[in-house]
Amino acid sequence: MQTSKITRIAVVALVLLFLVLSVISCSTHVHTHAPAPSGKKIPPGQAKKMNGDQSAKAYAPGQQKKR
Numbered sequence: 001m002q003t004s005k006i007t008r009i010a011v012v013a014l015v016l017l018f019l020v021l022s023v024i025s026c027s028t029h030v031h032t033h034a035p036a037p038s039g040k041k042i043p044p045g046q047a048k049k050m051n052g053d054q055s056a057k058a059y060a061p062g063q064q065k066k067r
Contacts, residue, residue: 042050044059
């Protein structure tokens with residue numbers, strides 16, 4: 001009788017530990033609109049959207065004058 005009571009307590013404790021670890025390990029990810037890393041270029045359409053312009057022509061590499 002004593003062994004089955006200890007076993008039952010151990011099983012309940014393990015289930016509770018599993019549930020607590022499952023809840024603690026949950027996480028959420030928030031995606032923000034961050035600027036592109038310095039090494040990568042963003043597409044002209046995305047640059048247009050970020051700046052609120054009507055045309056992407058000014059951001060396209062073939063449309064920019066060389067100095």
